[in-house]
Amino acid sequence: MKAFRFATPLLASLALLSANLHAADNIKVGVLTTLSGPASAPGIDQRDAINLAMKLLGNKLGGLPAELITVDDQFSPDAAKQAADRLLRRDKIDVLTGVIYSNVLLAVVPSAVANKTVVVSSNAGPAAIAGKECSPYFFSASWQNDATHEAAGKYMTDKGYKRVALIAPNYPAGKDAAAGFKRFFKGELASEMYPKLGQLDFAAEIAQIRSTDVDAIYYFLPSGMGVNFTKQYAAAGMSSKIARVFQAYDADQQMLTIGELIEGVVNTGQWSSDMDNDANKRFVSEFTKAYGRVPSMYASQAWDVVGLLDVAVRNVGGKIEDRDAFIAAIRAAKGFKSVRGDFRFGSNHFPIQSQYARVVTKGADGKYLNRMVGPVLKDHGDAYIGECAMK
Numbered sequence: 001m002k003a004f005r006f007a008t009p010l011l012a013s014l015a016l017l018s019a020n021l022h023a024a025d026n027i028k029v030g031v032l033t034t035l036s037g038p039a040s041a042p043g044i045d046q047r048d049a050i051n052l053a054m055k056l057l058g059n060k061l062g063g064l065p066a067e068l069i070t071v072d073d074q075f076s077p078d079a080a081k082q083a084a085d086r087l088l089r090r091d092k093i094d095v096l097t098g099v100i101y102s103n104v105l106l107a108v109v110p111s112a113v114a115n116k117t118v119v120v121s122s123n124a125g126p127a128a129i130a131g132k133e134c135s136p137y138f139f140s141a142s143w144q145n146d147a148t149h150e151a152a153g154k155y156m157t158d159k160g161y162k163r164v165a166l167i168a169p170n171y172p173a174g175k176d177a178a179a180g181f182k183r184f185f186k187g188e189l190a191s192e193m194y195p196k197l198g199q200l201d202f203a204a205e206i207a208q209i210r211s212t213d214v215d216a217i218y219y220f221l222p223s224g225m226g227v228n229f230t231k232q233y234a235a236a237g238m239s240s241k242i243a244r245v246f247q248a249y250d251a252d253q254q255m256l257t258i259g260e261l262i263e264g265v266v267n268t269g270q271w272s273s274d275m276d277n278d279a280n281k282r283f284v285s286e287f288t289k290a291y292g293r294v295p296s297m298y299a300s301q302a303w304d305v306v307g308l309l310d311v312a313v314r315n316v317g318g319k320i321e322d323r324d325a326f327i328a329a330i331r332a333a334k335g336f337k338s339v340r341g342d343f344r345f346g347s348n349h350f351p352i353q354s355q356y357a358r359v360v361t362k363g364a365d366g367k368y369l370n371r372m373v374g375p376v377l378k379d380h381g382d383a384y385i386g387e388c389a390m391k
Contacts, residue, residue, distance in 0.1 A: 023064065023317055023318030023319050024064060024094075024318055024319070024320050024321060025065070026064060026065040026066065026067055027061050027064050027065075027066050027067070027094050027095070027309075027313060027320055028066075028067045028069065028091060028092065028093040028094050028095075029061075029066060029067070029068050029069070029093060029094065029095045029096075029097060029309070030069050030071065030084070030087035030088075030091065030093035030095070030096045030097070030098075031046075031047065031050055031068055031069065031070040031071070031097055031098040032071050032073050032080060032083055032084055032087065032096060032097075032098045032099055032104075032108065033046050033047055033070070033071075033072070033073060033098035033099060033100055033122075034072065034073055034074070034075045034100045034101065034104070035047065035070075035072035035073075036072050036074060036075070037074070037075050038198070038200070038223065038224035039075045039100075039101070039198060039222070039223045039224060039225075040075070040223070041223050041224070042100045042123065042222065042223055042296070042298040043072075043073075043098070043100050043298075045295065045296045045298040045299040045302070046098060046100070046122055046123065046298050046299060046301070046302035047070060047098075047302075048287075048290075048291055048299065049287065049295065049298075049299035049300070049302040049303040049306075050068065050070075050097075050098075050122075050302045050303070050305070050306055051068070052286060052287060052290050052291075052303075053302075053303050053306035053307065054066060054068060054306060056286065057306070057310060061306070061309050061310045061313045061314075062309075062310050062311070062312065062313025062314030062315070062316075062318060063313070063314060063318065064313050064318045064320070069087060069091055069093065070098075071083045071086075071087065073098075073099070073104050075101065075104070075198070076104070077103050077104050077106070077107035077108075078107070080099075080104045080107055080108050081107045081108055081111065084096065084107075084108035084111055084112065085111055088111060088112060088115045088117055089115075093117060094117070094118065094320055095117070095118045095119070095120060095309060096108070096112050096117055096118070096119045096120075097119070097120045097121070097122050097302075097305050098122055098123075098302075099121055099122070099123060099124050100123045100124060100222075100298070101123075101124060101171070101173065101197075101222075102124040102125075102126040102145060102171065102172035102173035102176070103171045103172055103173075103197070104124070105121060105124040105126060105129075106126055106128065106129075106172060109129065109135075109138060112137065112138075113135050113137045113138065116137060116323060117137065118137055118139070118323075118326065118327065118330070119137060119138045119139065120139045120140075120141050120305050120308065120309065120330070121138070121139065121140045121141065121142060122141055122142055122298075122301045122302040122304075122305045123142050123298060123301055123302075124142075124145070124173065125140040125142055125143050125144045125145045125147075125350060126145055126172045126173065126176060127144070127145060127146065127172075127176050127179070127383075127384050128172075130144045130348050130350050130382050130384040130385065130387075130388065131348070131384030131385075131386075131387030131388055132384075132387045132388070134348045134349065134387075134388035134389065134390055135349075136327055136349075136390065137327070138349055139330055139331070139345065139349040139350075140349065140350045140351060141301060141304050141305045141308055141351070142301040142351070143270060143350075143351060143353075144176075144350045144351075144382035144383075144384065145172070145173045145176035145177065145180070146176045146177070146179055146180025146183065146382060146383060147180065147270070147353075147355055147377075147380060147382060148180070148268045148269050148270070148355060149176075149177040149178070149179075149180035149181040149220065149268075150180040150181070150183055150184045150355070150377065150380070150383075151184070151268040151269075151355035151356070151357070151376040151377050151380075152181055152184075152185075152218055152246055152267075152268045153180065153181040153182065153183065153184030153185035153186075153218075154184040154185075154376055154377060155246075155266065155268060155357050155376050156185055156187070156216060156218065156246060157184065157185055157186045157187060158376075161187055161215055161216045162187045162188060162215060163187060163188045163190045163213060163214045163215055163216075164185065164187060164188070164189055164190065164214055164215070164216050164217065164218055165189075165190055165191040165192075165193070165208075165209050165212055165214045165216075165217040165218070166178060166181060166182075166189055166191070166192045166193070166217075166218050166219070167192075167193045167194075167195070167205055167217065167218070167219040167220070167221060167229070168193075168194060168219065168220045168221070169194065169195055169196065169197040169198075169199070169220070169221065169222070169225065170194040170195065170196055170197065171197040173220075173222075174194060174197065174220065175194075177220040178192065178194075179383075180383075181218060183383065185218075190212050190213065190214045191208060191209065191212045191214065193205045193208060195221075195225075197225075198224075198225065199225060200224060200225065200228045201228070201232075202228065202229045202232050202233070203232070205229070206232060206233055206236050206238060209238065210236070210238065216246060217246070218246045218247075219246075219247060220247070226247065226255050227255060227257075227258060230255065230258060230261050230262060231258060231261065234261045239261075246265065246266050246267065247262070247265055247266075247267040256360065256367075256368045256369060256370075259360060259362065259367070259368025259369075260368070262360045262368075263360055263361070263362055263368065264359065264360060265359070265360045266357055266358070266359050266360075266373065267357075267358050267359075267360070267370065268355055268356065268357055268358070268376060269297050269355065269356060269358060270297075270340050270351075270353045270354065270355055270356065271297050271300045271301075271339060271340045271356075272356060272358050272370050272371070272372045273294050273295065273369060273370065274369075274370075274371060274372050275339070275340065275341060275372065277337075277339070277341050278337070279307075279337040279338060279339050280300075280339040280340070280341075283295065283300065283303050283339045287299060287303075294367075294369055300339050300340065303339060304336075304338050304339055304340070304343075307336055307337065307338070308330060308333060308336050309330075311329075311333065311334065311335040311336045312326060312329040312330045312333075313326075313329075314335075315329040315332070315334055315335070316329050331345050331349065333345065340353060340354075341354075342354070342379075346381050346382070346385050347385060347388060347390050347391050348382070348384065348385045348388035348390060349390070350381075350382050350385070352379055352380065352381045353379070353380065354375050354377060354378045354379060354380060355375070355376050355377040355380055356372055356373065356374065356375050356376060357372075357373035357374060357375075357376050358370040358371060358372055358373060359371055359373050
């Protein structure tokens, strides 16, 4: 993708508003996410978490009546940009959230920033926006893309793996994943493969792994890609050929439907459903009760977006038109109780948070889930914060 630059650098002040602002009548939140096609499972989880969190808040944020406008981005940057432009210009949203895939996010953020609309990503966190292209209007309530893969690289190094094959899709988050993994893995990358985003046939990649002398593989293949790869890998008889398989956080609820094929697989992320804090216990309980399934990490991030916005709106007394104050309240996150425990933003508006190892385990009910192994990187910031002009 072509590089872009946000129109509003840090030192160009945000629009100043009158000190006599009154609380808004309502707040409009645009939820732009992937809701159709084989890549839609994470987006559906996010939509469900946002809808449930809003219902439990009486459809208010910080006491202010809230209107959600949910749009399918169709897994297409072009369709997403058109939808985002409608949300910004026709619906005049106050906040844009959602967005699963980084190529989609990179297509829509410039318009939102030019419109001085706050964006709170509930998943995608590309390197460009964390670094030189950071903006006061953009926040990530999830991660910077590299982070979970950095944790995987460190974990595999700590466990003594020497030669690894890496697979990640050829799009911004896939490249960030590879960069993060290589930053912390100290062994040899014997093979790197970058299939097309959305690819579902992995015969060529499996053949390449078969012909390469490695003692483990690491892959980041989101949504249906990971399911198909895992099934094909097992069908090819590869499970006995390679010592261990490690996954990114996409060893999540969609993958767990084929849990018998990934039992014992280690994956990394900043959250697990068995994290022991009150906010997470309530989230898992309410989500499971409402939908009959354990929430995914995608759902946990979307739930946190609602909680973050709720305290920010409350902390400005509903005066969301005072954009400076609203942005400052989001950044401070005062009173916010994240399902992942401790949470704070770095100066580039990306989280500083711990990354954990999780392992796919068969529960007493016969269903598969991730169990916490322990922290890999504590209070971990991203690699690009020094490139961001905001302080």
